[in-house]
Amino acid sequence: xxxxxxxxxxxxxxxxxxxxxxxxxxxxxxxxxxxxxxxxxxxxxxxxxxxxxxxxxxxxxxxxxxxxxxxxxxxxxxxxxxxxxxxxxxxxxxxxxxxxxxxxxxxxxxxxxxxxxxxxxxxxxxxxxxxxxxxxxxxxxxxxxxxxxxxxxxxxxxxxxxxxxxxxxxxxxxxxxxxxxxxxxxxxxxxxxxxxxxxxxxxxxxxxxxxxxxxxxxxxxxxxxxxxxxxxxxxxxxxxxxxxxxxxxxxxxxxxxxxxxxxxxxxxxxxxxxxx
Numbered sequence: 001x002x003x004x005x006x007x008x009x010x011x012x013x014x015x016x017x018x019x020x021x022x023x024x025x026x027x028x029x030x031x032x033x034x035x036x037x038x039x040x041x042x043x044x045x046x047x048x049x050x051x052x053x054x055x056x057x058x059x060x061x062x063x064x065x066x067x068x069x070x071x072x073x074x075x076x077x078x079x080x081x082x083x084x085x086x087x088x089x090x091x092x093x094x095x096x097x098x099x100x101x102x103x104x105x106x107x108x109x110x111x112x113x114x115x116x117x118x119x120x121x122x123x124x125x126x127x128x129x130x131x132x133x134x135x136x137x138x139x140x141x142x143x144x145x146x147x148x149x150x151x152x153x154x155x156x157x158x159x160x161x162x163x164x165x166x167x168x169x170x171x172x173x174x175x176x177x178x179x180x181x182x183x184x185x186x187x188x189x190x191x192x193x194x195x196x197x198x199x200x201x202x203x204x205x206x207x208x209x210x211x212x213x214x215x216x217x218x219x220x221x222x223x224x225x226x227x228x229x230x231x232x233x234x235x236x237x238x239x240x241x242x243x244x245x246x247x248x249x250x251x252x253x254x255x256x257x258x259x260x261x262x263x264x265x266x267x268x269x270x271x272x273x274x275x276x
Contacts, residue, residue: 004068005094005169016119016159019098020044020111023052023085029103036106036228043110057088064095072176075251076195080242083249086195089156090169097160104227105154114223115157120212121164122157123204125149127218134226140189142198150201155224163211164204171203179250182263188243194250 020040029037029051041049052060061070069091076084089100099111115122125148126137138150158165175184175194184193192198216222246267248260 004173005065005166015117016115016157017096017098018044018047018112019096020047020049021052021089021092021096021098021100022050022103023057023088024103025081026053027051032228033103036104040101040106043107044112047111052088052092057084061088061091065091069173072173075176077247077249077251079245079247080191080249082242083191083195086153086191086200087172089153090165090172090200093156093158093160094162094165094169095160097158097162100156101224102154104229106225106228107223108220108225109223111223114221116214118212119157119214120159121162121214122222123151123213123215124155124219124222124224125215125217126152127220138197140192140198142193143201146201146205150197151204152219153197153200154226155219155222157222164207164213167207168200168203171199175199176250179248180252180256181248181260184249186247186249186264186267187245190249191242 022037022040024033037049037051041047058070058073061073073084073087076087078084093100101107126134128134128137128139128149138148138152140150143150156165172195179194181190184190219226246264248257248264251257252260
């Protein structure tokens with residue numbers, strides 16, 4: 001699996017490059033998101049801002065990682081754009097380093113005010129205790145044994161070539177190969193397990209003693225804000241809400257696809273009958 005991640009990026013040790021990476025379906029952003037990008041640029045004049053659309057993503061993966069990794073990306077059902085975006089951000093930050101932010105996420109002050117000169121990787125938990133802003137977030141049973149639950153991955157702050165991201169990529173590629181909807185699930189929980197914060201956290205946590213990093217209590221210690229929208233209204237700017245999809249996240253061979261279709265039909269019936 002490691003050989004698929006060649007050519008190797010710049011070696012760890014160069015610090016966090018002053019690059020902000022974001023992605024959206026196209027370069028034409030809704031007004032609120034364009035204002036967010038403009039605000040990020042104003043607050044961080046010494047940083048490069050890069051916005052990637054769907055075509056840029058395919059070109060980057062093809063040019064920097066080659067057809068085999070691109071095939072992994074394309075095996076992810078395009079209706080699950082969040083899962084494709086997860087894989088892309090890991091590949092991008094492993095290669096270039098910098099700060100990745102979801103397009104709806106922003107900073108509350110210059111990033112240079114919060115990053116330290118020797119930072120190689122920065123991890124943060126959710127403010128998820130009772131009464132806090134994101135109470136209950138990131139506390140799935142898979143990470144119940146971890147103090148604070150999952151690590152946030154709507155932001156990634158990394159030096160290029162960091163071993164955490166190599167481990168995440170190897171985990172995600174393995175997950176894609178092994179995915180079956182009746183085992184890992186579909187919809188929101190399936191994405192969390194396949195490519196999202198659960199996969200991210202479970203790949204990184206065992207490596208904490210082995211690689212340089214800094215853990216902060218939550219995103220406010222990095223001057224970051226989860227969303228410029230209120231009450232989840234950001235979902236209206238995306239093509240679809242994948243959270244309740246019942247179809248397979250990964251394209252399967254013919255035999256497994258038959259079983260996946262049956263599983264999807266059963267899940268849809270359950271949703272209709274019980275609203276689950």
